[in-house]
Amino acid sequence: MLFTGSMWCTPSPSDLVMFDIINIMNSQSNRTSGKHIKGFNNILVALFTMIIMINLMGLLPAVFSYSSHLLFTLTFGLPLWLTLIISAIHYDTTTWAASLLPGGAPDWLNPFLVLIETVSIAVRPLTLSFRLAANMSAGHIVLTLIGSYAAAAVFASWSALLLLFFIQVIYIMFEVGICLIQAYIFCLLLSLYADDHPLK
Known part of the structure; x- marks a missing residue:
């Protein structure tokens, strides 16, 4: 992209779309405490762009959808969450423990509140990863079911086939929106987790 972009006086439409995607996530991460963590914005922007492309590629026929598998989503969710936790503890242990x-x-409720807060922080990477994998898997399952019914309708009824084809087209457009929204939610939650990082 850098090489081809340097050959034109004005940005191409694909470059403009890419700039919009970058600006969306960059502005979101600047609203949180993540802007004080060096390089965090760049990681979120790159992750956001990559998840969007992987989600959209999973909609293509005969393409394996990586983002619908928990192992893939945990590969990003767990290390980034753990990095934020370790960085917060290393930066200011007292403030992080006080949070x-x-x-x-x-006073009598303090041990239970600490336990509840610890558990809620510990399950964050699981909920983050499960959300992306479950939503992408559900969409692919529905598309597969509609496609199998449409294939069976070829031999049964042309009106049913046309109706199922119309539903499939509408659902694919809906699924494109889900791909974009799920990538945004994944990175949005990571940027919100950065709010727990202590600042001096």
């Missing part, structure tokens, strides 16, 4: 306990709680 496990909300202010103004009664």
Whole structure:
């Protein structure tokens, strides 16, 4: 892209779309504390772009959908979440430990609140990864079911075939939106997790 972009006076339409994608995630990560972590914006923008492309490629016929598998989503969710946690503990251990306990709680409730907050932080990479994998898998399953019914309708009824073809086209357009939204949610939640990072 850098090589071909340097040959034109004005950006190509694909470059403009890419700039819009970059600006969306960059502006989102600048709203959180992640802007204070060096390089975090660049990681989120690259991850956002990559997940969008992988999700959209999974919609093509006879293409393996990587983002519908938990191992693939955990490969990104777990290390990035763990990096934020380790960085927060290394940066300011006291502030990070204090964030496990909300202010103004009664003393007898403190151990339970710390335990609940610890569990909620520990399950973040699982919920992050499950959300992306489950939503992408569900969409592919529905597309497969509609396609199999349409293939059976070829020998049964042309009106049913046309109706199923119309439903399939509408659902593919819906699934394109889901691909974009799920990539955005994945990176949005990572940027929101950066809010727990202590700042000095």
